[in-house]
Amino acid sequence: MMRIVLLGDIHLYRLAIWPWDLLSKRVLGQMNLWFHRRHRFHIPGLPSLIEHVDSIGPDLLLGTGDLTTTATRAEFRLVVEKLGPLFARYDTVLVPGNHDRYTFTSTRRRYFEQAMNVDTVRHEPLYRRLGDHLHLVGLDATRPNLITDRGHLDPIALMRLGEIIEPMTASDRVIVMCHYPIAMPPGRAPEAKRHALIDAASLAEAMAGCAAQVLYLHGHVHEPQCWRHTEADNLTIINAGAPLMRSAYFPHGQGFWQIDIEPGTAADPALRHHVVDDAGGWRADAVAWPRRCGEVSSIV
Numbered sequence: 001m002m003r004i005v006l007l008g009d010i011h012l013y014r015l016a017i018w019p020w021d022l023l024s025k026r027v028l029g030q031m032n033l034w035f036h037r038r039h040r041f042h043i044p045g046l047p048s049l050i051e052h053v054d055s056i057g058p059d060l061l062l063g064t065g066d067l068t069t070t071a072t073r074a075e076f077r078l079v080v081e082k083l084g085p086l087f088a089r090y091d092t093v094l095v096p097g098n099h100d101r102y103t104f105t106s107t108r109r110r111y112f113e114q115a116m117n118v119d120t121v122r123h124e125p126l127y128r129r130l131g132d133h134l135h136l137v138g139l140d141a142t143r144p145n146l147i148t149d150r151g152h153l154d155p156i157a158l159m160r161l162g163e164i165i166e167p168m169t170a171s172d173r174v175i176v177m178c179h180y181p182i183a184m185p186p187g188r189a190p191e192a193k194r195h196a197l198i199d200a201a202s203l204a205e206a207m208a209g210c211a212a213q214v215l216y217l218h219g220h221v222h223e224p225q226c227w228r229h230t231e232a233d234n235l236t237i238i239n240a241g242a243p244l245m246r247s248a249y250f251p252h253g254q255g256f257w258q259i260d261i262e263p264g265t266a267a268d269p270a271l272r273h274h275v276v277d278d279a280g281g282w283r284a285d286a287v288a289w290p291r292r293c294g295e296v297s298s299i300v
Ligand SMILES: [Fe+2]
Pocket: 066, 097, 098, 099, 179, 219, 220, 221
């Protein structure tokens, strides 16, 4: 059995505005931080989160991006300091989020790659064989953008993804990791265009068209959810949620997912959602694996 922990949008931040930042998108991000985000993201909850992940001891630790908020060097130093040791203890695979590529400078100077000691290549998806008939693909759809938070997949990356998953058979399971959602579950309003992945439909189509069971992991929209795609019955989607983000429904943060997969079998993965309860301890809720198209095992 392979035990996977999925960590979503952690959004560490450092409040700072330097004169040269006034010319970049970062000033918008910093203003957003001062007035909104810092009240919602409870950074003091991080040590408890790390301790709880350690108590689970995953075989594989996955991160769907947005480790930082405005992609400053200082924020990446904070990520290295606070999360680096956790990432070093486990087999860790990370893809960046749009906030990790907040400005052209952070992208051009590869702050994310340097800090995380990972190599994410835009054109080439990351591929790993995890076990018997079990595969992992990571995609980077982030782009620095002056105004919006839109994502865009390089056409070459989409083509390469097709080349990886097309030969797979019904006995294969592939985990595809990308920061952006490909769709919202039934009953949820579609994502605003300015926040969405431009190529979401093409990506969904590519995954729906392969014979393998696909588990699509994403972040970006801060809501933990699991659901089966409305039209593609081979496509299950998990929205990671934001572990440190407080909301009315999650007053102590949105928690994270544990996914237990038996490689080489058709058995549904076992899913648990870990969240801090009112007493301050961690609670693990078993969540049913959605089996029918459009079925939502949502916890919000
Ligand atoms: Fe994001």
